[in-house]
Amino acid sequence: MDGYVPSAVEQKWQRLWEARGTNTYTREELENAEDPFYNLMMFPYPSAEGLHVGNIYAFTGADVHGRYQRLRGKTVFEPMGFDAFGIHSENFALKIGTHPMDLIPSNVKNFTRQLRRIGGMFDWEHSVDTTDPSYYKWTQWIFLQFFKAGLAERKEAPVNWCPSCMTVLANEQVIGGECERCATPVEQRRIAQWFFRITDYAQRLLDNLDHIDWSDTTLKAQKNWIGRSTGAQLHFPVVNKDGAETGTKIEVYTTRPDTVFGATYVVLSPEHPLVESVTDARRRPPVYAYVDTASKKDLVARQKTDKTKTGVSTGGFCRNPATGELIPIWVADYVLMDYGTGAIMAVPGHDTRDFEFAEQFDLPILRVVAAAGDNADTPLEEAYVGPGRLVNSGDFTGMDVAESVEAVTDWVSGQGWGDGKINFRLHDWCISRQRYWGPPIPIVHCEACGPVAVPEADLPVVLPRVEDFKPDDSGVSPLARAEEWYRTTCPECSAEARRETDVSDTFLDSGWYFIRYPSSDFDDKPFDSAITKNWLPVNTYIGGNEHAVLHLLYSRFITMVLKDLGHIDFEEPYDVFRAHGLIIADGAKMSKSKGNVIVPDPIIEEFGADTFRTYLMFLGPFGEGGDYRPQGIQGPFGFLHRLWDTSVSAGQGEPDPDVERKVHQTIRQVTDQLPALGYNTAIAAMMECLNVIRSGGRSAVRAEIEPLVVMIAPFAPHMAEELWERFGHEGSVFDGANWPEFDASKVVESMAKVAVQVNGKLRATISVPKDALEADVIATARAEDNVARHIEDKDERRVIHVPGRLVNFVVG
RNA sequence: GCCGGGGUGGUGAAAUCGGUAAACACAGGGGACUUAAAAUCCCCCGGGCUUCGGCCCUUGCGGGUUCAAUUCCCGCCCUCGGCACCA
Numbered sequence: 057m058d059g060y061v062p063s064a065v066e067q068k069w070q071r072l073w074e075a076r077g078t079n080t081y082t083r084e085e086l087e088n089a090e091d092p093f094y095n096l097m098m099f100p101y102p103s104a105e106g107l108h109v110g111n112i113y114a115f116t117g118a119d120v121h122g123r124y125q126r127l128r129g130k131t132v133f134e135p136m137g138f139d140a141f142g143i144h145s146e147n148f149a150l151k152i153g154t155h156p157m158d159l160i161p162s163n164v165k166n167f168t169r170q171l172r173r174i175g176g177m178f179d180w181e182h183s184v185d186t187t188d189p190s191y192y193k194w195t196q197w198i199f200l201q202f203f204k205a206g207l208a209e210r211k212e213a214p215v216n217w218c219p220s221c222m223t224v225l226a227n228e229q230v231i232g233g234e235c236e237r238c239a240t241p242v243e244q245r246r247i248a249q250w251f252f253r254i255t256d257y258a259q260r261l262l263d264n265l266d267h268i269d270w271s272d273t274t275l276k277a278q279k280n281w282i283g284r285s286t287g288a289q290l291h292f293p294v295v296n297k298d299g300a301e302t303g304t305k306i307e308v309y310t311t312r313p314d315t316v317f318g319a320t321y322v323v324l325s326p327e328h329p330l331v332e333s334v335t336d337a338r339r340r341p342p343v344y345a346y347v348d349t350a351s352k353k354d355l356v357a358r359q360k361t362d363k364t365k366t367g368v369s370t371g372g373f374c375r376n377p378a379t380g381e382l383i384p385i386w387v388a389d390y391v392l393m394d395y396g397t398g399a400i401m402a403v404p405g406h407d408t409r410d411f412e413f414a415e416q417f418d419l420p421i422l423r424v425v426a427a428a429g430d431n432a433d434t435p436l437e438e439a440y441v442g443p444g445r446l447v448n449s450g451d452f453t454g455m456d457v458a459e460s461v462e463a464v465t466d467w468v469s470g471q472g473w474g475d476g477k478i479n480f481r482l483h484d485w486c487i488s489r490q491r492y493w494g495p496p497i498p499i500v501h502c503e504a505c506g507p508v509a510v511p512e513a514d515l516p517v518v519l520p521r522v523e524d525f526k527p528d529d530s531g532v533s534p535l536a537r538a539e540e541w542y543r544t545t546c547p548e549c550s551a552e553a554r555r556e557t558d559v560s561d562t563f564l565d566s567g568w569y570f571i572r573y574p575s576s577d578f579d580d581k582p583f584d585s586a587i588t589k590n591w592l593p594v595n596t597y598i599g600g601n602e603h604a605v606l607h608l609l610y611s612r613f614i615t616m617v618l619k620d621l622g623h624i625d626f627e628e629p630y631d632v633f634r635a636h637g638l639i640i641a642d643g644a645k646m647s648k649s650k651g652n653v654i655v656p657d658p659i660i661e662e663f664g665a666d667t668f669r670t671y672l673m674f675l676g677p678f679g680e681g682g683d684y685r686p687q688g689i690q691g692p693f694g695f696l697h698r699l700w701d702t703s704v705s706a707g708q709g710e711p712d713p714d715v716e717r718k719v720h721q722t723i724r725q726v727t728d729q730l731p732a733l734g735y736n737t738a739i740a741a742m743m744e745c746l747n748v749i750r751s752g753g754r755s756a757v758r759a760e761i762e763p764l765v766v767m768i769a770p771f772a773p774h775m776a777e778e779l780w781e782r783f784g785h786e787g788s789v790f791d792g793a794n795w796p797e798f799d800a801s802k803v804v805e806s807m808a809k810v811a812v813q814v815n816g817k818l819r820a821t822i823s824v825p826k827d828a829l830e831a832d833v834i835a836t837a838r839a840e841d842n843v844a845r846h847i848e849d850k851d852e853r854r855v856i857h858v859p860g861r862l863v864n865f866v867v868g
Numbered sequence: 869g870c871c872g873g874g875g876u877g878g879u880g881a882a883a884u885c886g887g888u889a890a891a892c893a894c895a896g897g898g899g900a901c902u903u904a905a906a907a908u909c910c911c912c913c914g915g916g917c918u919u920c921g922g923c924c925c926u927u928g929c930g931g932g933u934u935c936a937a938u939u940c941c942c943g944c945c946c947u948c949g950g951c952a953c954c955a
Contacts, residue, residue, distance in 0.1 A: 059907095273872055273950095280871060283954065310955060323955095365953085395954045402955090408869090409953050481954050601873095601949080637873095638949080645948090674893075675880060680873080683880060691880095691893040697907085737882070740892035747892090753909050811888035816936045818888055842922080856935055861887050866935045 060700035062664025066774040070172060078788050080181040081133065086574055086587050093130035094591050095122035096570050096630070098599030098607075099137040099184075102163040104148060107170040109646065109654040109672075109684060110600075113639045116669045117678045117735065118598040119176045123770035124730045125595075126177070129793030133591060134177045135573040137184035138164050141192075142562035146493035150526060156493050157521055160187055170656070175665045175773050177790070182576045186565035192495035193516035194572065194582035195565055198614065199487075199498055200509050201621055207253045210507060213486060214351075217245040223527035224490045243352055247532075249488035250497060250558065254613050258282055258480040260627075261612055270633040271679070277604040283481025287311035288465045290474035292322055292374040292401060294334055295382060299373075306330060306374055306385070309396030309479055312403065313468060314460035316378040317449040318424035319401035320414070323367065323386045326350035327393040334385050336371025343368050343387055350389045365390050365413045376401075377473045378450065388413060396479055404439065411439035424448050425457055485610060487561045492525035492534040494559030502546035502553040511547050517555070533557040566607055567614040570594055570629060588624060597630040604635065634733060637681025639672070654684055666772035667693045673735040673771055682736075695743050696772055702749060702756050703765055703779045709757040716802055718748045719760055723798035726767050735771075742767060758783065763796035765789075811862040812837040814846040830857050837863040 073079055081089070097118035100111050119134065126132040140160045149156040164185060171178060184191050202208040216225040220240035224247075235242055254261075262282045265275050290313060291305040306322055324331050326347040335343045346368040367388030376383050390409055391400050404414035404421040414421050423436055425444045432447035446452045446460050455463060468474040488497070496517045498510035510517055520541045525534045535542060535557040546553040568582075574591045575583040593615075599607075608630075615629040638645065641652040659668050670692040676682020711719070722745035729738040742764055749756050749764075762783060769776030769789050780789040805826060810833060812820040820840040824833050834855055837843055843865070850867035857863050 276872065277950070280951075285954075287955080308955080312955080390953050390955095392954070400955050407955065409955075412953095479954080604950080640948095677881085685880060685894070688880060688894050690895095694907095695893085701908090736880095737892080740882075743892055750909085809888080813888080813936075816887095816934095821888065845921095854935060856887090858887055862936090864887080864935055 058704065060697050060775070062666060062696075062775070063661075065778045066173075066175065066665055069774040069777045070175065072777075073788075076788070078790065079134070079177045080179045082181075083577060083587075086133070087590065089131040089133070089590060091130050092591055093122070093125045093132045094570075094574075094594045094596075095125060095132050095134045096573075096594045096597045097134075097136075098597075098603060099139050099566070099569060100167065101142070101144060102138045102140050102160065102167045103144070104152075104159065104163055106163075106166050107174075107656060109656055110639050112174055112656055112668070113672050113681075114598065114600060114636050115171070115176055116174065116672050117636050117733065118596075120669075120673060120730070120735060120770040121596060121598065121733065122177050123773060123790065124795075126790045127766065127769060127793065127795040129795075132177065133179060133182075133574060135182045135184075135576075136171060136176065136178040136180070137569060137573065138167065138186065139562065139566050139569075140164065140185060140187045141494045141559075141565055143489070143491060143493070146491060146525070149493070155521070155523065155525075156187075160185075173660060173665060174656075174669065177773070182573050184569050184572050184576055186495075186562070186569065187493075189516045189518050190579065191569075191572065191576075192519075192565070195495050195560065195568070196498040196510070196515050196517060197512060197582055198564070198568055198618075199560060200512060200515075201623070202252055202617060203499070203509050205617070205621055207256070207617060208250055208487075209253065210248055210250050212246050213249050213251070214244045214246050215249075215490075217243045219243060219529075221527070222529040247488075247490065249486050250499075250556075250560075251484040251486050252613070254485045254610070255480060255482055257613055257616055258284070258482050259478075260616060261482075261609065264612070264628055268628050268633070269631060271601075271635040274601060274604045274608065274633060274635050277601070278609060281482065281605045281609065285311050285479050285481070287461075287477060287479065288313035288468060288474050289397065289477040290316065290377065290401065290468060292319075292377060292383075294330075294372065294374045294385070299382060301375070304330065304333060306334075306399050307397040308399045308401045309477060310401055310403075312406065312461065313474065314446065314449075314452070314455075314457060314464040315403040315406050315424050316376070316401065316464065316468070317446075317452070318403045318405045318422045319376050319378070319383065320404060320420040320422055321384045321386055321402045322374055323388050323391045323400050323402050323413075324370075325391040325393040325398040326387055326389055328387075328391075328398045330399075331370070331387055334370050334372035334374075339369065339371035343370055346387060353389075365409070365416055367413060367417065369417075377468075377471070384419070386413075386417070394483060395481070405436050406439055406441055408439040408441070411436075422448060485561075485563075485613070487564055488558040489561055490533045491527065491559055492519075492522070494562065495519065495565070496535065497556040497558050497560050499556040500544055500546055500553045501556060502549060502551055504551055505546055505548045505553075507556070508546055508548050508553070514547075519559070533559060535559070563606055563610045564614075567611045568618075570597075570611070571615075571618075571624070583624075585624075592624070593626045593628060594630045596632045596634065598634050598636060600638070601635040608633065634679065636678055637676065639681050639684055641684045654686075659689070663689055663693050664774075666775045667696055670696065670739060670768075670771040674739045676736060678733045678735050691743075692739070695746065696768075696775060698750060699746055699761075699764065699768060700775065700779065702746065703761050704782060706756045706758040706761050711757055711760045715749055715756075715760050717805070718745055719763055720798040720802040721745075723763055723767070723796050724803055727795070727798065730770065738767075739771065766794050766796055808860040810837070810860065812840060812843050813862060813864040814843060815866060815868075816864060819843045819846055826860065830859070833857060833859075834863055838865070 097115055122132045122134040145156050149159050218225055218235040218240055220238045221235055262284055265278055287310050289307055289309050291307055293301045294304040296302050367386050370385045370387055372385040373382045374385055402410040404410040405423045406425055421436055426447045427442055427444040444457055446455045465476045496519055498517045500508045502508055520538055522538050542555040542557055544553055544555055571583050574587045578584050611629050616627045618624045619627040641654055646653045671689045674692055722741050725741045726738045749760050765776055765779045776789055807823050808826050810822050810824055811818055812822055819842045822836050824836055847865050847867050852867050854866040
């Protein structure tokens with residue numbers, strides 16, 4: 057008998073798959089595919105280190121799903137590509153002094169080699185590389201569709217700026233107000249940037265969450281991120297020194313319009329346009345100084361919540377429209393310009409932030425909500441935000457807060473100084489990056505015509521190879537130094553003009569790649585409509601929850617817009633999304649600094665890809681991740697060896713009835729668990745089954761072992777192919793609906809094991825016929841020595857019988 | 869602070885429409901086979917007590933509901949991930 061040699065089997069089948077085109081499709085095959093199943097996984101960023109275990113874990117879990125669908129007879133399209141633009145590649149390239157245009161291709165090559173080695177069912181004929189001009193040509197095309205539809209606009213926005221690195225920093229690169237690399241204090245700068253108007257779609261992005269089948273945690277993350285809140289927008293009239301209205305009104309947004317009677321001051325954000333006009337002449341120096349300081353702070357420090365509140369009085373006043381009283385106007389950086397109207401009515405009695413601020417600056421705190429047991433004069437030790445009744449609130453005094461929001465809003469809008477309003481936390485999507493390594497934004501700036509779209513026929517706007525791509529003090533992209541590149545003529549008036557020198561965000565690259573995959577061989581269009589119709593939306597998308605918000609939200613948004621513009625006929629890109637867990641080592645996230653990074657190549661070398669895949673799927677629930685322990689791989693390794701030995705030595709003949717029952721039970725369980733991504737328990741069930749088949753050293757007949765070979769195929773595809781061939785089948789196990797069926801009549805047990813308890817404590821276990829009468833089961837249970845001992849001399853109060861599970865005697 | 873996971877043997881974990889807690893596997897121990905080793909097969913493996921029949925305790929902690937709670941309810945603690953003054 058020949059033994060299992062993983063490397064030989066794996067090389068053989070990887071060669072055969074490639075030669076036969078087992079996993080690749082031609083254009084005609086994609087057009088005509090029957091029962092198509094688009095199995096998508098999040099494409100990787102091809103780092104210089106190569107694939108890490110986390111990647112392999114995610115891809116294997118997704119590949120298992122695709123292979124299972126294929127064994128069920130679906131035509132499964134499972135593409136793989138590379139998300140290779142962006143700041144990570146660029147910083148790494150700068151660090152090692154290699155140009156990203158040289159670095160990325162070699163990383164991609166290495167990734168491809170590793171990906172082939174783990175035995176994924178990837179269609180390499182339909183790969184994408186976001187840095188390839190043939191791909192980003194269409195990323196630019198998408199930008200143009202947004203631009204033409206009025207969904208892309210240029211406006212000033214603050215960014216983090218490190219004066220030492222001379223670069224724009226992302227929020228996560230600012231640690232404690234300092235640059236993560238050089239510890240220089242970070243400043244804020246205002247730069248004109250391109251935005252996509254995702255907030256126009258906020259409500260739809262939220263509503264659709266109700267009818268897509270996604271992991272619950274992901275849905276919740278999206279919901280929170282969109283952050284819909286209902287409230288009201290109120291106007292507070294500004295008054296002059298004599299108390300007369302100036303005609304200017306401060307718009308505030310509040311979710312608690314019912315507490316307006318308790319608004320004892322108003323706060324403007326430092327960036328608010330009314331700051332200047334409401335400030336009293338004598339208060340200008342401190343107010344301007346405060347605004348100046350606030351604008352210099354980096355964006356992260358600006359939003360820190362644990363610092364003590366700062367602010368400055370403007371000396372100006374406005375009228376609380378509910379009480380008619382004059383209240384002061386302050387400026388404070390705890391009010392953010394980007395949310396609501398950039399101004400708030402402060403209700404210190406019932407908002408913790410306002411309370412804190414009022415204490416700090418000795419502003420009046422008024423109670424307008426009383427909890428049960430409190431009255432209008434009960435002093436407030438802290439802001440009260442709970443339920444209760446309105447007090448000190450004019451005609452509304454006495455009303456329950458549960459109804460008061462609506463009632464006050466109605467009153468306010470009747471009075472004409474406000475209206476109900478819905479707000480979203482979601483901001484417009486800033487897609488500009490003042491960086492080099494990304495697709496140039498396809499816009500030409502012309503003195504006369506303003507920003508003009510590059511004609512689609514002129515795409516792609518190729519990113520030029522510039523050797524000096526280091527960012528500098530200008531705060532604009534390194535492309536702004538490539539004069540021969542950016543100088544051009546206006547597509548509309550032919551005057552001298554200048555190209556946009558910002559590149560776009562990588563989330564734009566990854567926002568539509570799944571649409572490109574099946575059409576990746578078309579040069580003349582981003583996607584073919586017939587193929588797109590046949591394959592999209594994606595059936596199952598598997599990826600990490602770290603992308604629960606941004607990537608998934610942006611790709612939903614792009615899909616929605618493409619639908620509205622008539623390019624596609626669906627608006628949600630992924631029917632099913634499942635988040636996988638994180639793989640950790642020694643109870644901690646893998647990281648170089650901890651020295652617990654698992655390098656996959658030597659493991660595959662030693663045990664083979666099939667064992668590695670099976671182990672990764674076995675070590676914990678796929679949705680939750682697990683702890684990688686090097687020794688644990690012995691389990692699946694031994695299991696696959698035993699499965700091999702059992703298969704190659706299997707004889708002909710009738711299956712043993714007990715073994716056959718176990719096999720059918722196993723088919724049922726695995727068929728149940730695989731589509732639900734219950735991989736670890738499915739593998740355990742197969743191990744258990746093999747243990748029964750081999751128990752006492754018995755050898756199997758083929759009918760007993762063959763279903764197991766097919767069921768292990770998603771996990772150990774190479775080995776399954778080899779054994780399938782040795783069983784005498786033609787071609788690949790994955791060509792055809794070869795998944796085994798279980799026979800319900802062969803699953804049932806004739807005897808049931810029943811637990812016998814006395815007062816809930818286990819006293820015996822009995823075996824009774826499955827269809828035994830209740831009276832007989834109870835009689836058998838009562839007759840057990842150890843049961844009889846515990847119930848004699850006692851009152852029997854109740855007997856509980858759960859058929860097939862237990863009998864419980866309640867005595868006392 | 870808020871949102872979302874999660875806390876079960878020496879270890880990774882299973883079992884959550886309430887019904888025998890610890891399946892499967894790793895590590896460990898014992899045995900069979902072998903000249904030997906590997907492989908394979910069999911047995912033990914949460915803690916304590918035991919007259920070897922069993923008994924008691926045990927799913928982060930404290931309460932509760934129930935004949936019965938890892939599972940449901942209330943109040944805590946710890947931990948991981950995400951968000952962070954969102955008015």
